[in-house]
Structures are given as C-alpha cells and as structure tokens.
Amino acid sequence: MSIRTAVVTGASSGIGEATARELAKQGYHVYVGARRLDRLQALADEIGGTALELDVTSDDSVRAFNDAIDGADVLVNNAGGAKGLAPVAEADLDDWRWMWETNVLGTLRVTKALLPKLIASGDGLIVTITSVAAFEAYDNGSGYTSAKHAQAVLHRTLRGELLGQPVRLTEIAPGAVETEFSLVRFAGDAERAAKVYEGIDPLVAQDIAEIIGFVASRPSHVNLDQIIVKPRDQAGPGRFARRG
Numbered sequence: 348m349s350i351r352t353a354v355v356t357g358a359s360s361g362i363g364e365a366t367a368r369e370l371a372k373q374g375y376h377v378y379v380g381a382r383r384l385d386r387l388q389a390l391a392d393e394i395g396g397t398a399l400e401l402d403v404t405s406d407d408s409v410r411a412f413n414d415a416i417d418g419a420d421v422l423v424n425n426a427g428g429a430k431g432l433a434p435v436a437e438a439d440l441d442d443w444r445w446m447w448e449t450n451v452l453g454t455l456r457v458t459k460a461l462l463p464k465l466i467a468s469g470d471g472l473i474v475t476i477t478s479v480a481a482f483e484a485y486d487n488g489s490g491y492t493s494a495k496h497a498q499a500v501l502h503r504t505l506r507g508e509l510l511g512q513p514v515r516l517t518e519i520a521p522g523a524v525e526t527e528f529s530l531v532r533f534a535g536d537a538e539r540a541a542k543v544y545e546g547i548d549p550l551v552a553q554d555i556a557e558i559i560g561f562v563a564s565r566p567s568h569v570n571l572d573q574i575i576v577k578p579r580d581q582a583g584p585g586r587f588a589r590r591g
Contacts, residue, residue, distance in 0.1 A: 351468075353563070354378045354419050356403060356457055357426030359386040361526030362476060365556035366423055368394055373560060378416050381426070401426075403453030404445075413460035420468045421563055422461050424454045424475040427498070429491040429532040443490045450494040455501060462514075470567045471514035474559055475502040479522045479577060485584040491532075492584075506572065515570045517562045522577030523587070525549040546589030547580035 353370040357363040358379035364386075367377045371394035379387050380401030391398035399415050402408040403426045427450040430442040454475060465471030480492040481499035499518060506516045529540035555576070562571050580588045 350374070350376050351420040352376045352378065352416070352418055353421035353423065354380065354416060354457075354461060355423045355425060356380045356401060356453075358390065359383040361528070362521075362524065362552045362555045363423070363425040364390055365552035366425065366559050367396060369553075369556040369560040370421065370423075370563060371396060373564060375421065375563075378419075380412055401457075403457055404448040406456065409456040409460050412457075413464075416461070416464065418468060419461050419464040420470065421472045422458065422465060422474070423559060424457060424473065424502075426453050426457075427476065427495075428528060429488075430534075431490065432487045432532065433490075434487050435489050438490060443494075446490050446494040447497070450491075451497045451501065454498050458501075458505070465514050466509075466512050469513050471512075472563060473502070473505070473514060473516045474562060475499075475516075475518050476555070477502070477518055477520045479520055479575065479584055481518075481520055482575070483584050488584065513567070515565075515567070517571045518573045519555065519558060519562075520573065520575045521550060521555055522575075522581045522584075523547065523549045524552060524555060526552050546591050547578060547587050549578050549580075550576065 353375040355363050355367045358367050359381035367379050371377050377394060377396035378399055379391055379396055380399050381387050382402050384400045387398035399412050401412045430445050431439055477499040478495045481495040484492045502518050525544045529543045533539040
C-alpha cells in the first residue's frame with residue numbers, strides 16, 4: 348500500500364504547523380509549504396515530511412511547489428491572514444490587496460494547481476481554513492471579512508463543480524485562535540495582539556489541527572461540508588465574554 352500524502356500551506360507556524368504534525372501522526376507524508384523555509388525544514392525533519400518554499404501570491408512559486416509534489420491525497424489551504432483594522436473610509440488599499448492575494452487568489456492558485464493530483468488519487472480531500480469572518484461582517488474588518496467571504500465562496504462553489512469526482516471538500520471556519528494571526532494583523536504590535544485574547548480562553552492551533560485530522564480520517568463517502576468552531580467565550584466576531 349502506497350503512503351498517502353498531504354499538502355499543508357502556511358505551515359511554518361500556528362494551525363498549519365500543528366496540522367502537519369497531526370497528519371504525520373496519521374501516517375501521511377506531509378509536504379509543508381510557506382515562505383519561512385528555515386522553520387519549515389525544522390518541522391519537516393521532525394515529522395519526516397518535505398519542506399518546500401511557497402509564496403501563494405506568486406504564480407511561479409505555486410508552479411514550482413506543485414511540480415515538486417509527486418501526488419496529493421489531502422490539501423489543507425491554510426495560508427492566509429489579516430492586515431489592519433480600519434473602517435472603510437480609511438481603508439488601506441495595499442492591505443486589501445495583500446489580504447485578497449493571500450486568502451482568495453492564493454487559495455485559488457494552490458487548489459487549481461493540485462486539483463488534478465487530488466482527483467487522480469481516487470480519494471482526495473480539500474480542507475480550506477476560512478473564518479467566522481466568512482459568515483459575518485464586523486466594523487473595521489471589511490478587508491478581511493470580504494476576503495474570507497470570497498475564499499469561502501470559492502471553496503463552496505468547488506463543492507458543486509466536483510460533484511461526482513472522488514474529492515471531498517470541507518470548510519473549517521474558526522473563531523478566535525491564539526496564533527500569530529493578530530501579530531500579523533497589527534504589524535508586529537505584540538501588546539495590541541495580546542489584547543485580542545485578553546480575558547478569554549481562546550482556541551489554540553492544536554484544536555483546529557485535531558478537527559482536520561478527524562475530517563481526514565472519515566471514510567471516503569462522508570463529506571463534512573462546513574465546521575464552525577469557536578471558543579466557548581465567543582458568540583461571534585468581536586462578541587466575547589471577558590473575565591477580569
């Protein structure tokens with residue numbers, strides 16, 4: 348029996364890193380992709396996987412990434428992120444471009460490139476990490492919420508377009524997960540990033556990784572279409588029960 352392979356984008360930290368470890372535990376050979384190759388290589392050495400440099404905003408990078416992968420049974424579209432927290436009237440177009448390139452077009456590039464391999468596997472799975480922001484809008488977040496809505500619609504459209512093909516599709520939409528997400532959003536301002544999770548018990552990367560592992564372990568006839576997961580302390584974007 349050949350070893351099944353999984354591809355995880357944005358794997359140098361957070362959810363992607365935890366997911367790579369989880370899938371490796373299940374016996375997958377994991378291809379991990381991200382821009383920070385030094386971190387990736389350490390992870391790949393740890394789990395017996397393959398580290399490949401990947402910038403999802405670059406056609407050439409995605410092409411080279413795909414060319415280096417022999418086959419794929421699972422694709423986890425995890426690369427993405429937010430920049431800034433500004434009202435529409437003060438929107439930074441460069442931040443918007445980055446969010447759309449990374450979350451939407453990045454997911455499109457990688458999925459389109461790997462789709463033939465996922466179909467050829469005979470039992471493929473595409474997991475796309477969106478967000479509760481793919482379901483609700485919130486003040487000052489329109490750049491991110493619009494990008495996540497678009498990313499989710501891309502994934503949900505593919506669910507119908509691949510009907511009849513041997514590929515399952517699962518959208519996982521997390522709420523507040525304490526990773527480097529807020530640090531990136533606030534341009535490295537650690538104090539501001541920490542306030543996002545102050546007074547709550549947020550999700551951690553391993554929580555999401557274990558859900559992805561569960562999805563990947565389901566029989567081929569079972570498709571978990573959407574999973575929305577939040578901390579108990581969160582009801583929606585920006586709505587938290589904070590202590591202290």
